Amino acid sequence: MLELRHLRTLIALQETGSVSLAAERVFLTQSALSHQLKQLEAYYQQPLFERKTQPLRFTLAGERLLTLAHELLGRVAAAERDVARIREGDAGELRVAVECHTCFDWLMPAMDSYRQHWPAVELDIVSGFHADPVSLLLTQRADLAIVSEMEAQAGVVHHPLFAYEMVGIVARDHPLAEKKIWQAADFAGETLIQYPVPDDMLDLWRKVLLPAGVNPPRRSSELTVAIIQLVASRRGVAALPYWAVRPYLEKGYVVARTIGDGGLRSELYAAVRSEDAPLAFMQDFLATVRERSFATLPGLTVLAG
Amino acid sequence: MLELRHLRTLIALQETGSVSLAAERVFLTQSALSHQLKQLEAYYQQPLFERKTQPLRFTLAGERLLTLAHELLGRVAAAERDVARIREGDAGELRVAVECHTCFDWLMPAMDSYRQHWPAVELDIVSGFHADPVSLLLTQRADLAIVSEMEAQAGVVHHPLFAYEMVGIVARDHPLAEKKIWQAADFAGETLIQYPVPDDMLDLWRKVLLPAGVNPPRRSSELTVAIIQLVASRRGVAALPYWAVRPYLEKGYVVARTIGDGGLRSELYAAVRSEDAPLAFMQDFLATVRERSFATLPGLTVLAG
DNA sequence: GATTTGAATTAATTATTTTCATGATTGGAC
DNA sequence: GTCCAATCATGAAAATAATTAATTCAAATC
Numbered sequence: 289m290l291e292l293r294h295l296r297t298l299i300a301l302q303e304t305g306s307v308s309l310a311a312e313r314v315f316l317t318q319s320a321l322s323h324q325l326k327q328l329e330a331y332y333q334q335p336l337f338e339r340k341t342q343p344l345r346f347t348l349a350g351e352r353l354l355t356l357a358h359e360l361l362g363r364v365a366a367a368e369r370d371v372a373r374i375r376e377g378d379a380g381e382l383r384v385a386v387e388c389h390t391c392f393d394w395l396m397p398a399m400d401s402y403r404q405h406w407p408a409v410e411l412d413i414v415s416g417f418h419a420d421p422v423s424l425l426l427t428q429r430a431d432l433a434i435v436s437e438m439e440a441q442a443g444v445v446h447h448p449l450f451a452y453e454m455v456g457i458v459a460r461d462h463p464l465a466e467k468k469i470w471q472a473a474d475f476a477g478e479t480l481i482q483y484p485v486p487d488d489m490l491d492l493w494r495k496v497l498l499p500a501g502v503n504p505p506r507r508s509s510e511l512t513v514a515i516i517q518l519v520a521s522r523r524g525v526a527a528l529p530y531w532a533v534r535p536y537l538e539k540g541y542v543v544a545r546t547i548g549d550g551g552l553r554s555e556l557y558a559a560v561r562s563e564d565a566p567l568a569f570m571q572d573f574l575a576t577v578r579e580r581s582f583a584t585l586p587g588l589t590v591l592a593g
Numbered sequence: 594m595l596e597l598r599h600l601r602t603l604i605a606l607q608e609t610g611s612v613s614l615a616a617e618r619v620f621l622t623q624s625a626l627s628h629q630l631k632q633l634e635a636y637y638q639q640p641l642f643e644r645k646t647q648p649l650r651f652t653l654a655g656e657r658l659l660t661l662a663h664e665l666l667g668r669v670a671a672a673e674r675d676v677a678r679i680r681e682g683d684a685g686e687l688r689v690a691v692e693c694h695t696c697f698d699w700l701m702p703a704m705d706s707y708r709q710h711w712p713a714v715e716l717d718i719v720s721g722f723h724a725d726p727v728s729l730l731l732t733q734r735a736d737l738a739i740v741s742e743m744e745a746q747a748g749v750v751h752h753p754l755f756a757y758e759m760v761g762i763v764a765r766d767h768p769l770a771e772k773k774i775w776q777a778a779d780f781a782g783e784t785l786i787q788y789p790v791p792d793d794m795l796d797l798w799r800k801v802l803l804p805a806g807v808n809p810p811r812r813s814s815e816l817t818v819a820i821i822q823l824v825a826s827r828r829g830v831a832a833l834p835y836w837a838v839r840p841y842l843e844k845g846y847v848v849a850r851t852i853g854d855g856g857l858r859s860e861l862y863a864a865v866r867s868e869d870a871p872l873a874f875m876q877d878f879l880a881t882v883r884e885r886s887f888a889t890l891p892g893l894t895v896l897a898g
Numbered sequence: 899g900a901t902t903t904g905a906a907t908t909a910a911t912t913a914t915t916t917t918c919a920t921g922a923t924t925g926g927a928c
Numbered sequence: 929g930t931c932c933a934a935t936c937a938t939g940a941a942a943a944t945a946a947t948t949a950a951t952t953c954a955a956a957t958c
Binding site: 899900901902903904905906907908909910911912913914915916917918919920921922923924925926927928 | 929930931932933934935936937938939940941942943944945946947948949950951952953954955956957958
């Protein structure tokens with residue numbers, strides 16, 4: 289018999305394009321999902337998708353159930369929001385502290401969606417760069433902070449959002465474009481183009497360059513497009529999230545390369561005060577960010593608690 | 594985490610007004626449902642309904658989830674119909690043989706709903722009274738027969754529809770109105786008002802009067818209202834399904850009494866040819882009849898396969 | 899042709915659901 | 929009031945379902 293679980297699986301399948309990635313997305317093993325899908329296809333006595341292709345393709349029946357999934361899950365979320373509001377009311381204050389430039393790429397659509405659902409919550413952005421964004425929470429100057437590490441701190445809990453890969457980008461005719469994988473040493477002698485933030489907020493610096501003792505010259509820009517432009521003009525190299533540069537890769541302005549063996553993985557967490565963590569309007573903000581981000585950004589991976 | 598199962602439970606709760614009856618409706622024990630509801634209320638951290646009242650009353654949160662249930666389950670049914678049609682096509686022939694007068698009360702709304710969903714199925718009624726309606730199936734003159742007993746027959750399968758209570762009705766000032774429970778002997782000396790059908794098609798005859806050797810005089814009418822009218826005019830007594838007479842009971846035209854200890858229980862089955870049983874348009878007809886009947890007729894009980 | 903990657907399969911394990919047996923609570927009937 | 933019947937709740941056991949581990953299979957890639 290059909291359950292919501294099956295519909296959540298179908299959406300994960302659609303968003304990831306493969307059984308194994310979908311499994312990770314719904315926090316199950318590939319095997320578990322294979323069983324679940326087999327059961328579902330047996331129930332409807334017909335295949336729901338073709339596994340031979342990459343990404344997988346849904347059959348007519350699969351498409352129909354996928355449509356159902358989208359119809360239903362939105363309504364479930366709406367109903368559960370209402371139920372939570374019946375318990376806790378609909379108002380609240382949510383000042384978000386952000387310190388990464390690219391974060392706005394996913395934060396804007398998520399906040400947009402959230403605002404619709406929680407019109408009575410005072411939503412605000414506390415932007416800027418602080419030595420310790422978590423201190424903004426404890427001093428009541430922000431209610432939620434987006435951070436890239438899960439530093440234990442009394443009175444604060446960290447909720448994992450998602451993980452993604454940082455890629456190195458360079459002009460197509462630059463010598464480094466020849467190398468599939470860049471190591472720390474490859475950055476020596478290159479100009480590194482970056483956002484104007486302290487070094488220790490850059491994953492590339494903290495995880496790659498600093499440990500290797502490499503310290504290339506820098507240039508900085510506030511805007512992602514400007515960074516891309518400088519890189520395309522052979523002014524230097526940069527490291528940016530894959531999802532931030534994909535549009536430019538597709539247009540061929542620059543090429544992307546893996547940084548370090550296995551790639552440079554970045555993570556994002558939302559830190560909130562412990563007492564705020566269980567609040568419905570807070571929980572739903574996290575759920576919205578995750579849901580919207582996975583649905584719109586390519587190449588995200590889940591981040592376990 | 595919310596699943597469709599929970600929503601099906603909520604609808605059963607609404608339709609039956611009690612946990613035990615809802616449990617029967619969804620083919621679980623009362624205990625199982627009690628656990629399920631406890632889990633659901635723990636998940637939402639608030640009560641979903643008040644159990645003290647009869648019928649039970651939903652809380653605001655419960656109401657909201659109930660609304661969700663109605664939104665979702667209709668869409669699920671529609672999607673599953675589409676999926677079945679992708680497999681088997683949307684056409685078919687469905688000639689329904691009916692031999693009980695009151696059956697039209699539930700058959701009409703069900704067929705109405707069904708026609709909308711399966712416009713390409715040729716739906717027809719084969720009315721009239723045959724010694725053996727099942728023979729209509731085997732001679733290809735009907736595709737589905739509504740019967741009141743599950744007589745084993747090669748090539749034919751019986752699907753349970755529902756069960757209900759037959760009540761005795763009589764004028765308010767008639768002496769029999771004084772008796773809470775009528776026994777076979779009480780019918781001796783009364784005129785029995787019935788539909789113009791052979792005796793062995795009447796549950797009252799087969800299960801009560803014939804075994805006791807009681808054979809009261811008869812009068813017959815085609816229409817339920819006419820039978821009620823005759824009873825109210827003290828022309829005799831009748832036995833009719835509870836759901837068929839409830840509107841008249843509420844208006845006080847007649848009163849209803851239990852027949853035999855524990856009441857006279859009637860059952861309805863749909864008989865179809867074995868080879869037609871798995872067809873989607875046939876399965877959905879059965880599902881529609883059950884769903885519509887339970888949603889609209891009072892006092893139905895489930896009938897196990 | 900070896901190697902890698904993704905999905906399927908079987909058996910075992912784990913988690914969840916359901917039931918059984920029983921206890922508590924409530925709302926009449928007398 | 930007290931008894932009775934009906935309804936719901938509870939804890940432990942049983943049954944069922946979901947999930948994983950380990951492995952195989954199949955296809956694609958080098």
